[in-house]
Amino acid sequence: MSKSPNLFLPALGGAALILGAGYGIATNQWADSKVTAMESTVAAAKAEAEKVAEMASAEVARATELEARALEIQNEAKRQLASAGGALIREPAPVAAEGYGLGRTALPEEIAAWDVDVLPDGRGLPEGRGDVFTGEEVFAEICASCHGDFAEGVDNWPVLAGGFDTLDDKDPVKTVGSYWPYLSTVWDYVHRSMPFGNAQTVTADETYAIVAYILYSNDMVDEDFELSHENFREFTMYNADGFIVDDRAETEYPIWRTEPCMENCKDGVEITMRASVLDVTPEEETGMAEEEDHAATEVASTDTTVVAAADPALIEAGEKAFKKCQACHQIGEGAANKTGPHLNGIMGRTIGGMDGFSYSNVFKAAAEEGQVWDEEAMTAFLTKPRDYMEGTKMAFAGFKKPEDIDAIIAYLKSEGR
Ligand code: HEC
Numbered sequence: 001m002s003k004s005p006n007l008f009l010p011a012l013g014g015a016a017l018i019l020g021a022g023y024g025i026a027t028n029q030w031a032d033s034k035v036t037a038m039e040s041t042v043a044a045a046k047a048e049a050e051k052v053a054e055m056a057s058a059e060v061a062r063a064t065e066l067e068a069r070a071l072e073i074q075n076e077a078k079r080q081l082a083s084a085g086g087a088l089i090r091e092p093a094p095v096a097a098e099g100y101g102l103g104r105t106a107l108p109e110e111i112a113a114w115d116v117d118v119l120p121d122g123r124g125l126p127e128g129r130g131d132v133f134t135g136e137e138v139f140a141e142i143c144a145s146c147h148g149d150f151a152e153g154v155d156n157w158p159v160l161a162g163g164f165d166t167l168d169d170k171d172p173v174k175t176v177g178s179y180w181p182y183l184s185t186v187w188d189y190v191h192r193s194m195p196f197g198n199a200q201t202v203t204a205d206e207t208y209a210i211v212a213y214i215l216y217s218n219d220m221v222d223e224d225f226e227l228s229h230e231n232f233r234e235f236t237m238y239n240a241d242g243f244i245v246d247d248r249a250e251t252e253y254p255i256w257r258t259e260p261c262m263e264n265c266k267d268g269v270e271i272t273m274r275a276s277v278l279d280v281t282p283e284e285e286t287g288m289a290e291e292e293d294h295a296a297t298e299v300a301s302t303d304t305t306v307v308a309a310a311d312p313a314l315i316e317a318g319e320k321a322f323k324k325c326q327a328c329h330q331i332g333e334g335a336a337n338k339t340g341p342h343l344n345g346i347m348g349r350t351i352g353g354m355d356g357f358s359y360s361n362v363f364k365a366a367a368e369e370g371q372v373w374d375e376e377a378m379t380a381f382l383t384k385p386r387d388y389m390e391g392t393k394m395a396f397a398g399f400k401k402p403e404d405i406d407a408i409i410a411y412l413k414s415e416g417r
Pocket residue numbers: 139142143144145146147157158159160174175176186189190194195196197202210
């Protein structure tokens with residue numbers, strides 16, 4: 001649905017003016033470079049020459065036409081701006097100061113076609129009005145087949161009314177009435193995307209009327225109610241205060257992310273490794289009996305000592321094998337990220353989880369999924385890094401001998417916990 005410039009210019013105001021001004025210059029350069037490009041093509045492929053020349057002249061003609069149009073819009077914008085006396089609904093959009101010689105400036109019509117959003121404070125609403133009665137008629141005609149005559153929803157199509165006081169139920173009925181915090185969302189949603197399959201065919205006045213009728217269906221207004229751009233802001237929705245800003249990242253995450261206390265244990269307890277590394281947590285769901293079993297052994301082992309079943313000879317072999325990794329990885333006290341991330345505490349850690357290291361996408365994806373380095377994953381990775389993590393930037397072909405991998409894993413566990 002393209003709108004005529006007279007309609008949208010008062011709204012876009014300054015933005016249109018600035019876009020319009022930039023437009024003439026952009027068009028000239030664009031046309032020039034286009035012609036140059038065309039000319040070299042002509043020289044290179046004589047057979048194509050005639051066709052290309054024809055296209056070029058069509059482009060130039062189109063450019064000239066657009067330029068004239070831009071000038072027209074620009075003058076109209078100036079006129080509108082003067083008569084609007086500066087009382088504009090919208091702030092002008094920021095305009096990039098420099099051109100990059102790419103594409104062309106969007107036409108005001110193109111911007112207007114996208115720029116249909118309505119904000120909670122009513123910005124973006126076009127002028128118009130509609131009452132419950134009209135809304136009921138329009139709704140019956142183009143909405144009720146799916147949403148029901150009373151917005152109660154046909155079959156599984158969304159219900160738009162009712163459900164108040166169900167939001168804390170196990171199965172809340174979230175409707176426009178019970179759930180939506182802003183009326184602007186209803187207006188915008190209906191105007192932008194309904195009727196389903198035939199979006200953006202509802203006029204502004206019809207939308208006001210439909211929204212009034214949806215409010216009426218929710219018992220939120222009387223039957224003689226009329227909604228317009230003038231009284232729109234006065235309306236407060238039932239669930240307006242039901243949404244909060246999610247601040248858990250600041251208030252809660254730190255509580256769960258503190259480093260575990262690894263000191264001041266009671267006499268006789270020596271910490272050798274984290275439980276997650278030792279793999280004492282059952283991976284799959286286990287029966288109750290087995291879980292209790294685990295609990296029992298855990299208690300028993302904390303009472304004595306958590307000892308890794310680590311073989312010193314294996315660790316030593318691992319240290320040797322790690323020479324192949326040292327060019328890129330550090331491990332142990334003071335280890336830092338180099339070409340590869342440092343590998344302290346790597347076993348049991350999230351894959352791609354070292355802060356401050358710039359991983360490849362495949363690692364980022366694994367981190368997002370919360371994948372963890374257990375023995376199985378590490379063995380597969382070190383056998384053929386590029387197969388296991390397709391697209392990894394780790395330039396290491398892999399170990400041929402499984403013993404080397406066992407040794408490395410033992411070493412990784414023993415070093416730099
Ligand atoms: C052909 C069936 C159909 C018609 C006709 C239709 N809708 Fe819808 N409507 C849907 C579907 C499907 C959804 C859910 C869309 C989604 O979730 O992506 C929906 C969603 C909605 C919602 C959001 C409901 C919610 O709680 O998320 C509103 C409001 C709405 N429609 C209003 C209208 C209005 C007003 C009309 C008439 C102008 C209309 N619809 C016509 C099928 C229809």
